[in-house]
Amino acid sequence: xxxxxxxxxGVLVALGVGIFLFPLLTTSFSAIHHYLDIMVFVxxxxxxxxxxxxxxxxxxxxxxxxxxxxxxxxxxxxxLTTNFGWSPWAALPAGMVLTxxxxxxxxxxxxxxxxxxxxxxxxxxxxxxFVVFNEEVALTGGPSGLADIPxxxxxxxxxxxxxxxxxxxxxxxxxxxxxxxxxxxxxxxRALRSIHGSEKAxxxxxxxxxxxxxxxxxxxxxxxxxxxxxxxxxxTFLSPGSFDLxxxxxxxxxxxxxxxxxxxxxxxxTCLLSYLSNEWLHMFQDFDVLVYGLILLVVIMFLPKGLxxxxxxx
Amino acid sequence: MEQITLSGQLIQYxxxxxxxxxxxxxxxxxxDIIYNVTEIINFAQGEFVMLGGLFMVFFASVLHLPLVIAFxxxxxxxxxxxxxxxxxxxxxAKNASxxxxxxxxxxxxxxxxxxxxxxxxxxxxxxxxxxxxxPFVFMGAAIFPQSIWVLGTTLVVVFLLTMFFKHTKFGKxxxxxxxxxxxxxxxxxxxxxxxxxxxGLSAAIGAVAGxxxxxxxxxxxxxxxxxxxxxxxxxxxxxxxxxxxxxxxxFIVGLVESFCAGLISSGYKxxxxxxxxxxxxxxxxxxxxxxxxxxxxxxx
Numbered sequence: 354x355x356x357x358x359x360x361x362x363g364v365l366v367a368l369g370v371g372i373f374l375f376p377l378l379t380t381s382f383s384a385i386h387h388y389l390d391i392m393v394f395v396x397x398x399x400x401x402x403x404x405x406x407x408x409x410x411x412x413x414x415x416x417x418x419x420x421x422x423x424x425x426x427x428x429x430x431x432x433l434t435t436n437f438g439w440s441p442w443a444a445l446p447a448g449m450v451l452t453x454x455x456x457x458x459x460x461x462x463x464x465x466x467x468x469x470x471x472x473x474x475x476x477x478x479x480x481x482x483f484v485v486f487n488e489e490v491a492l493t494g495g496p497s498g499l500a501d502i503p504x505x506x507x508x509x510x511x512x513x514x515x516x517x518x519x520x521x522x523x524x525x526x527x528x529x530x531x532x533x534x535x536x537x538x539x540x541x542x543r544a545l546r547s548i549h550g551s552e553k554a555x556x557x558x559x560x561x562x563x564x565x566x567x568x569x570x571x572x573x574x575x576x577x578x579x580x581x582x583x584x585x586x587x588x589t590f591l592s593p594g595s596f597d598l599x600x601x602x603x604x605x606x607x608x609x610x611x612x613x614x615x616x617x618x619x620x621x622x623t624c625l626l627s628y629l630s631n632e633w634l635h636m637f638q639d640f641d642v643l644v645y646g647l648i649l650l651v652v653i654m655f656l657p658k659g660l661x662x663x664x665x666x667x
Numbered sequence: 668m669e670q671i672t673l674s675g676q677l678i679q680y681x682x683x684x685x686x687x688x689x690x691x692x693x694x695x696x697x698x699d700i701i702y703n704v705t706e707i708i709n710f711a712q713g714e715f716v717m718l719g720g721l722f723m724v725f726f727a728s729v730l731h732l733p734l735v736i737a738f739x740x741x742x743x744x745x746x747x748x749x750x751x752x753x754x755x756x757x758x759x760a761k762n763a764s765x766x767x768x769x770x771x772x773x774x775x776x777x778x779x780x781x782x783x784x785x786x787x788x789x790x791x792x793x794x795x796x797x798x799x800x801x802p803f804v805f806m807g808a809a810i811f812p813q814s815i816w817v818l819g820t821t822l823v824v825v826f827l828l829t830m831f832f833k834h835t836k837f838g839k840x841x842x843x844x845x846x847x848x849x850x851x852x853x854x855x856x857x858x859x860x861x862x863x864x865x866x867g868l869s870a871a872i873g874a875v876a877g878x879x880x881x882x883x884x885x886x887x888x889x890x891x892x893x894x895x896x897x898x899x900x901x902x903x904x905x906x907x908x909x910x911x912x913x914x915x916x917x918f919i920v921g922l923v924e925s926f927c928a929g930l931i932s933s934g935y936k937x938x939x940x941x942x943x944x945x946x947x948x949x950x951x952x953x954x955x956x957x958x959x960x961x962x963x964x965x966x967x
Contacts, residue, residue, distance in 0.1 A: 470952060473948065484938040598892055643781030
């Protein structure tokens with residue numbers, strides 16, 4: 354193991370311990386009792402943003418359509434379990450496979466594009482998926498939403514309380530983190546960073562750049578789909594509003610504000626923005642948008658490597 | 668009551684398509700101007716349209732100023748916002764990567780949208796048409812006079828811009844700045860000013876689009892993003908940087924949208940317009956009138 358790998362594993366273990374102990378804290382202080390509920394969302398959004406961080410921070414490709422992949426996972430799980438009586442455990446991988454295929458179909462032509470064009474293509478794709486969620490009323494319930502979605506159980510043990518769901522989601526997050534750190538520290542991870550540095554140079558050195566870009570794009574979509582399925586069974590209600598264009602931008606903001614170049618930055622940004630919007634910005638009500646814009650502007654101008662860079666030496 | 672014929676219906680869709688298409692053309696031209704000078708795509712372009720509509724409502728319907736004065740004030744205010752955006756967000760980030768620039772203009776668009784929500788609230792606003800309210804009948808289709816205003820304004824704007832860039836020293840200097848920044852600087856052109864002017868001009872054109880379309884479609888704070896996306900579709904379809912291409916492409920996007928709404932499903936009209944965007948990006952990113960060779964040279 355290299356020094357960086359050791360450091361990452363150290364952070365992962367520390368995070369695991371922190372996650373394990375956090376409910377003790379929230380149950381002892383009634384003022385922060387509901388923080389556990391927010392942490393469930395932090396976990397779910399982290400899954401999306403770990404994928405986005407791999408794509409943006411490591412491979413240097415922008416996506417403004419992650420909310421669509423998140424929504425695809427959510428709706429496949431929601432529709433299959435509610436309208437067709439599937440088990441959540443069958444619907445979840447079905448969602449991941451379908452979302453992966455859609456990402457492949459969109460990714461292959463999109464990733465030939467760069468910068469602005471890629472951003473606009475993924476943005477346009479996201480809006481089209483949002484329109485489909487709204488219009489296919491027979492399947493999705495349209496704008497009024499899909500209700501009475503069943504919860505999820507693990508081997509006959511119903512995951513029905515916030516604490517149980519918290520441990521369930523975070524166990525998955527830690528597993529995904531472990532997989533993602535392995536990717537980063539592998540040959541693939543080095544190849545991705547070389548694409549970020551210079552695609553032409555990477556190509557010249559024999560890195561099959563388009564193959565790697567497409568793979569990481571599909572992987573990020575599959576992570577988002579998994580997150581969507583977990584979101585569905587926690588909320589037990591879906592409406593298209595959770596998957597619109599602004600959510601794609603919110604995911605992007607979480608990653609950028611936390612720090613694009615590292616997975617930990619994405620986690621930090623997710624945690625910070627989730628607490629901001631659920632907890633600390635209540636006094637602004639709908640005007641939290643204004644605060645988001647301002648934070649994003651300040652971070653990108655003065656801390657282009659994100660908040661996580663504050664904790665890094667050098 | 669006149670019989671509604673199929674041909675009348677089709678002409679009706681065509682007119683609706685050309686009208687909204689004119690707006691997409693104006694948004695596309697806004698993208699083109701900034702792109703021509705800086706090679707930046709301004710994701711806040713749709714926000715200028717939204718602000719144009721809402722400021723016009725404020726000046727014309729709230730303060731009851733005469734139309735012409737309200738029009739000029741609105742354009743002046745939005746132009747100033749465009750210049751301020753360049754000064755405080757784009758200019759300080761001179762050497763930023765494309766990714767950073769994308770995020771910067773997105774941040775600016777969120778700020779403008781949030782500010783508009785703060786100022787005007789979430790409800791859509793109406794604006795009375797500039798002239799007659801009553802539609803006239805043309806080949807079995809009803810045309811609102813405001814549609815003529817929209818189309819006419821677009822054509823006038825395109826004509827004036829072409830004259831400006833082709834036949835004035837200042838316009839030529841702006842084009843030179845985009846072709847080769849360093850060479851232009853060495854020839855004594857103040858490139859920094861050119862960049863600022865491009866944002867101002869682009870904001871002003873966005874405002875004009877917002878002003879003329881609001882009497883037809885109303886305006887609210889969150890309209891910007893979709894307008895920007897469709898306008899960007901038109902800009903790419905027309906070949907990024909080409910004004911006349913943008914107009915033709917704007918009409919195409921508008922027509923696809925209105926025929927989809929009329930013949931297939933009105934709920935899917937936005938999706939249809941965006942499918943045009945994806946199709947162009949995937950199949951021919953240089954657009955209908957752009958050159959493939961030049962495309963390959965550009966940095967994205």
